[in-house]
Amino acid sequence: MTAFAGLKVLVVEDEGSIALLIESMLEDLGCEIVVSAGHLTEAREAAAMAGLNLAVLDVNIDGQPVFPIADILRHRRIPFIFSTGYGEQGLPASLKGHLVLSKPFTLADLKRTISAALDPSHNPGPSQV
Amino acid sequence: MSNVEEFPAAARKPTEYDALVSAAPTALDAIPGAVYICDRDGWLVRYNTEAAELWGQSPALGKARYCGSHRLFQLDGTPLAHADCPMADAVRNGTAMRNAEVILEKPDGSRITALVNIRALKGHHGEVQGAINCFQDISAHKALEQEAARKSQELEDFFENSAIGLHIVSGEGIIQRANKAELELLGYSADEYVGRHIAEFHADAPVIGDILHRLSCGEKLDRYQARLRAKDGSIKHVLITSNSRVEDGKFLNTRCFTTDMTELHRAENARRESEERLAATYEAATVGIAEADREGRLVRVNDAICKMLGRSREQLLKMSFLDYTHERDRAEDQALYQRQVRGELDSYVIRKQAVKPDGSVVFLDVYSSSVRDEDGGFNYGVRVIQDVTEAKRMEDRIRESERHMRDLLEAMPAAVYTTDAAGRITFFNRAAVEMSGRVPQDGDSWCVTWRLYEPDGTPLPHDKCPMAVALKEGRAVRGKEAIAERPDGTRVSFIPYPTPLHDADGRLLGAINMLVDITERKQFEEQQKVLIDELNHRVKNTLATVQSLAAQTARHAESLDDFGGRFESRLVALARAHDLLTKRHWSGALLKTLAREVLGPVTGGADDRMKIDGPDVNLNPRIALSLTMALNELVTNAVKYGALASQGGRLSLVWQLRHEAGRVLLGLEWREQGGATVKAPARRGFGTMLMQRCIERDLRGEFDLAFDPAGVRCHMAIPLDAPAEA
Numbered sequence: 001m002t003a004f005a006g007l008k009v010l011v012v013e014d015e016g017s018i019a020l021l022i023e024s025m026l027e028d029l030g031c032e033i034v035v036s037a038g039h040l041t042e043a044r045e046a047a048a049m050a051g052l053n054l055a056v057l058d059v060n061i062d063g064q065p066v067f068p069i070a071d072i073l074r075h076r077r078i079p080f081i082f083s084t085g086y087g088e089q090g091l092p093a094s095l096k097g098h099l100v101l102s103k104p105f106t107l108a109d110l111k112r113t114i115s116a117a118l119d120p121s122h123n124p125g126p127s128q129v
Numbered sequence: 130m131s132n133v134e135e136f137p138a139a140a141r142k143p144t145e146y147d148a149l150v151s152a153a154p155t156a157l158d159a160i161p162g163a164v165y166i167c168d169r170d171g172w173l174v175r176y177n178t179e180a181a182e183l184w185g186q187s188p189a190l191g192k193a194r195y196c197g198s199h200r201l202f203q204l205d206g207t208p209l210a211h212a213d214c215p216m217a218d219a220v221r222n223g224t225a226m227r228n229a230e231v232i233l234e235k236p237d238g239s240r241i242t243a244l245v246n247i248r249a250l251k252g253h254h255g256e257v258q259g260a261i262n263c264f265q266d267i268s269a270h271k272a273l274e275q276e277a278a279r280k281s282q283e284l285e286d287f288f289e290n291s292a293i294g295l296h297i298v299s300g301e302g303i304i305q306r307a308n309k310a311e312l313e314l315l316g317y318s319a320d321e322y323v324g325r326h327i328a329e330f331h332a333d334a335p336v337i338g339d340i341l342h343r344l345s346c347g348e349k350l351d352r353y354q355a356r357l358r359a360k361d362g363s364i365k366h367v368l369i370t371s372n373s374r375v376e377d378g379k380f381l382n383t384r385c386f387t388t389d390m391t392e393l394h395r396a397e398n399a400r401r402e403s404e405e406r407l408a409a410t411y412e413a414a415t416v417g418i419a420e421a422d423r424e425g426r427l428v429r430v431n432d433a434i435c436k437m438l439g440r441s442r443e444q445l446l447k448m449s450f451l452d453y454t455h456e457r458d459r460a461e462d463q464a465l466y467q468r469q470v471r472g473e474l475d476s477y478v479i480r481k482q483a484v485k486p487d488g489s490v491v492f493l494d495v496y497s498s499s500v501r502d503e504d505g506g507f508n509y510g511v512r513v514i515q516d517v518t519e520a521k522r523m524e525d526r527i528r529e530s531e532r533h534m535r536d537l538l539e540a541m542p543a544a545v546y547t548t549d550a551a552g553r554i555t556f557f558n559r560a561a562v563e564m565s566g567r568v569p570q571d572g573d574s575w576c577v578t579w580r581l582y583e584p585d586g587t588p589l590p591h592d593k594c595p596m597a598v599a600l601k602e603g604r605a606v607r608g609k610e611a612i613a614e615r616p617d618g619t620r621v622s623f624i625p626y627p628t629p630l631h632d633a634d635g636r637l638l639g640a641i642n643m644l645v646d647i648t649e650r651k652q653f654e655e656q657q658k659v660l661i662d663e664l665n666h667r668v669k670n671t672l673a674t675v676q677s678l679a680a681q682t683a684r685h686a687e688s689l690d691d692f693g694g695r696f697e698s699r700l701v702a703l704a705r706a707h708d709l710l711t712k713r714h715w716s717g718a719l720l721k722t723l724a725r726e727v728l729g730p731v732t733g734g735a736d737d738r739m740k741i742d743g744p745d746v747n748l749n750p751r752i753a754l755s756l757t758m759a760l761n762e763l764v765t766n767a768v769k770y771g772a773l774a775s776q777g778g779r780l781s782l783v784w785q786l787r788h789e790a791g792r793v794l795l796g797l798e799w800r801e802q803g804g805a806t807v808k809a810p811a812r813r814g815f816g817t818m819l820m821q822r823c824i825e826r827d828l829r830g831e832f833d834l835a836f837d838p839a840g841v842r843c844h845m846a847i848p849l850d851a852p853a854e855a
Contacts (some may be wrong), residue, residue, distance in 0.1 A: 011670030014751075014827060015673075016827040017674045017677040017819060018670070020681055020818070021676060021681070038827050053270045060666070062751060080837070085666035085667065085669030085673070090662075103670060103673040104669065104672045105673075124507070
């Protein structure tokens with residue numbers, strides 16, 4: 001499957017086994033995993049890197065919220081989606097309505113959510129932060 | 130008149146007329162009384178001086194006819210012509226008249242009553258020759274007679290019209306007369322009464338017998354009581370005052386005054402009946418009634434009070450009510466009674482104890498009042514006494530039970546308070562003070578709390594609180610929550626249980642409210658919510674892990690059997706790690722325990738083939754989970770291909786802690802020995818990949834796996850207390 005061929009993706013996920021799954025799913029969709037970060041420090045660095053087209057963010061990284069990373073991405077107008085076991089209610093008020101993948105999710109869920117994230121109408125700019 | 134006839138007759142005896150006419154005038158004057166003579170034609174022929182005096186004139190002889198008076202009247206005052214007077218009759222008819230009375234009027238108008246006697250004067254042959262009239266002045270006598278008649282009339286009137294009944298009874302007992310008052314009293318007419326025997330009208334035969342006997346003996350009766358029968362059958366009570374008239378020793382009649390006493394008698398009867406009824410009531414009353422003098426000495430007591438005090442009437446009448454009063458109450462009762470006697474109190478009520486002769490005590494409610502004379506002076510005290518011993522006992526029991534209830538309410542761990550029907554707070558317990566953070570003030574209504582809020586934080590006025598609703602609507606309110614704010618600003622969530630209280634007749638007495646502090650429950654609910662959210666998160670994460678394990682295992686599996694075995698093993702390892710963490714509430718797990726849990730079941734309990742050694746290390750859940758997955762991969766491989774695949778093979782896991790650059794590093798060494806010769810796998814399997822991910826990526830550790838032909842070796846280094854991420 002090469003729906004999103006060449007799409008450069010940042011994965012932020014603190015559980016290795018889940019990261020493995022997400023990575024393989026993304027690869028199945030034709031994406032290129034630029035960085036798969038299990039910690040916020042790596043994630044922060046990666047978020048600032050050039051050439052990112054998308055980020056899949058676990059909300060809770062080893063007990064820390066991932067939202068500072070989301071802010072960086074938003075400033076850079078890089079679309080991102082959350083993957084979380086908490087569901088949408090785990091998001092702060094400023095991110096309510098943002099695209100969320102509720103764990104566990106299927107390949108089809110991932111594909112649909114990425115499509116939505118890449119749609120400009122679902123990708124609010126920094127002015128709305 | 131003819132002298133010729135007279136003459137020859139002279140030889141014979143002269144007639145009366147002749148003699149009288151021929152007599153010298155002095156002869157007529159000698160007669161004591163007035164005399165005049167008329168001839169046969171009525172002409173006046175002779176009269177004497179006294180007649181002239183009575184006439185008040187001296188008429189000429191032969192000129193006046195029948196009478197010499199000026200005018201004549203009958204006794205009733207009607208004029209009488211001279212030609213109709215008795216003298217005229219005598220002359221005309223030769224009749225006589227004896228003791229006739231006639232009134233003469235003199236020329237001066239004065240009148241006299243004259244008694245007249247007339248006789249005709251006849252000749253030898255019986256012929257009427259004239260008449261003589263002798264008359265005398267009876268005016269004085271007449272006046273006396275009239276006076277007597279007037280007096281008699283007055284007496285008659287007095288008798289007849291007297292206001293008191295009067296009757297006269299003959300010696301034989303026959304009623305001779307009865308006056309109007311008597312007849313009216315009895316309702317008879319005179320005909321029905323007078324002429325009957327007096328005994329017929331008496332109701333009591335012995336009484337009238339006695340009355341008549343006494344009167345016949347000349348005894349007087351003074352206000353003698355008797356009963357008379359009236360015509361309508363009713364009985365009249367009368368008093369008879371009577372005396373007898375005795376003349377010449379002979380009992381003539383009795384004069385009786387009859388005074389009607391019926392009304393008085395009826396009033397007297399009514400008074401006596403009323404008194405008797407009162408006395409009966411006094412005795413029959415179930416409350417004690419006593420009368421006491423100024424000093425409190427009992428002067429009258431009824432049966433009830435005797436019974437109440439266990440003393441006879443004789444004993445009580447020798448006592449003062451203070452004598453049996455318990456000494457505790459004596460001074461008070463005495464002081465009050467003295468004030469009442471002095472008129473400072475109209476009455477008073479006292480509950481006191483009285484001592485019976487056997488020493489037992491009764492409780493009495495005494496209502497003391499006075500009977501006073503017209504001037505307000507004290508006559509005697511009236512004391513109405515009720516034995517309230519039983520009622521007092523009940524009251525005590527109720528009070529005791531109330532106190533018990535209060536103690537219970539006070540001891541309750543929930544805030545409890547009560548109000549009256551108007552919502553004013555009447556009771557609150559300690560817990561209520563603690564909960565509201567204040568002592569309710571006098572006049573506080575509806576709720577003991579300082580301020581109230583709805584569960585959503587909007588202010589709730591006290592008069593709209595559930596307790597106010599319960600009181601105003603008369604129903605218990607349930608299922609409400611509210612928040613109380615204390616004066617210090619702290620808040621308490623609570624559930625009120627306001628319940629109205631009614632008396633036996635259903636009237637609202639007030640309400641009781643219990644405030645149950647649910648702060649802890651609220652906090653617990655909050656924690657519960659967080660826990661459930663967290664659990665949900667973990668379950669979802671775990672499911673994602675399972676999803677990943679399944680997907681990756683499947684991707685690398687050689688067959689379905691291979692998938693099954695490997696997937697199961699990984700799933701069980703994951704579950705085991707969860708169990709370990711759950712045992713210690715996810716606060717972490719001991720490395721030694723973890724290693725035994727993961728490795729033990731695989732070696733079938735053959736401890737001699739396995740060495741697990743190292744210092745006590747507590748692993749956080751993240752490290753514990755990752756390490757579990759890694760050790761599971763290592764041991765699975767050992768069982769399948771390594772040291773544990775053949776007899777005699779052994780493995781060891783040892784670890785130590787290293788302090789390095791401000792970090793604590795956990796160094797683990799995995800070593801397999803004595804198994805078949807190890808060949809490195811053709812390709813890197815999922816197991817290796819998983820281990821690497823877990824240790825290097827997730828834990829930022831080192832992972833070094835070597836397929837040494839003598840046995841698999843694995844070195845892992847894991848930073849234990851990684852500095853917190855910014």
